[in-house]
Amino acid sequence: MKRFFTLVVAGAILLSACGGGMSGEGVQAGNFWMRSGLKDGNSAAYMMLTNYTDQDVSLVGASSDVAAAVEVHLSSMSEDGTMKMEKQDAVVIPAGKSLELKPGSYHIMFIGLMDDLMVGDEVTLTLHFDGYDDVTLTVPVQDAADMGGSGMDGHDNMP
Numbered sequence: 584m585k586r587f588f589t590l591v592v593a594g595a596i597l598l599s600a601c602g603g604g605m606s607g608e609g610v611q612a613g614n615f616w617m618r619s620g621l622k623d624g625n626s627a628a629y630m631m632l633t634n635y636t637d638q639d640v641s642l643v644g645a646s647s648d649v650a651a652a653v654e655v656h657l658s659s660m661s662e663d664g665t666m667k668m669e670k671q672d673a674v675v676i677p678a679g680k681s682l683e684l685k686p687g688s689y690h691i692m693f694i695g696l697m698d699d700l701m702v703g704d705e706v707t708l709t710l711h712f713d714g715y716d717d718v719t720l721t722v723p724v725q726d727a728a729d730m731g732g733s734g735m736d737g738h739d740n741m742p
C-alpha cells in the first residue's frame with residue numbers, strides 16, 4: 584500500500600500547485616485514479632470532488648484524448664441483481680459538500696481506449712462544471728484490486 588499513499592500525496596501537491604492560486608474556490612478533485620485497460624476497451628476514473636462554493640455545482644461532463652468518448656456514469660444494482668450503469672447529464676455536488684466517485688457508484692467512463700492503459704501511466708482528464716471553470720487532472724493509472732475496486736461494477740461488461 585506504500586505506493587498508493589505516495590501517489591495520493593503527489594496528487595495533492597499537484598492540485599495545490601495548479602489550483603488557480605486560490606484554494607477554497609470552485610470545485611476541487613482529490614484522490615483521483617483510474618483503472619488500467621486495453622486498446623478499444625473501456626476504463627473508469629474515480630475521485631473525490633469537493634465543492635468549496637456556497638452554491639450547488641453540477642458536473643456536466645468530462646473529456647480526455649485517450650478514449651473515443653468520455654462520459655459521467657452512475658453504476659447501480661438493478662432488480663435482477665446485476666450491475667448496470669447509466670450516463671448522467673449532470674451530477675450535483677451540493678454546496679460545501681463532497682461527492683465521491685467510486686467503484687459501484689459515480690465514475691468517469693472512458694469508452695474506446697485509443698491505446699493500452701497500464702499501471703503507472705498518467706492520463707490527462709478535464710472535468711466540466713456548470714457555471715464554473717474546468718478542472719484538469721493528471722490521473723494515475725492504478726491496479727483496481729489495490730484500490731478496492733471489485734471489477735464487478737459493470738466496466739468489464741460494457742460493449
Ligand SMILES: [Cu+2]
Nearest residue numbers: 656668690692
Ligand atoms: Cu460506466
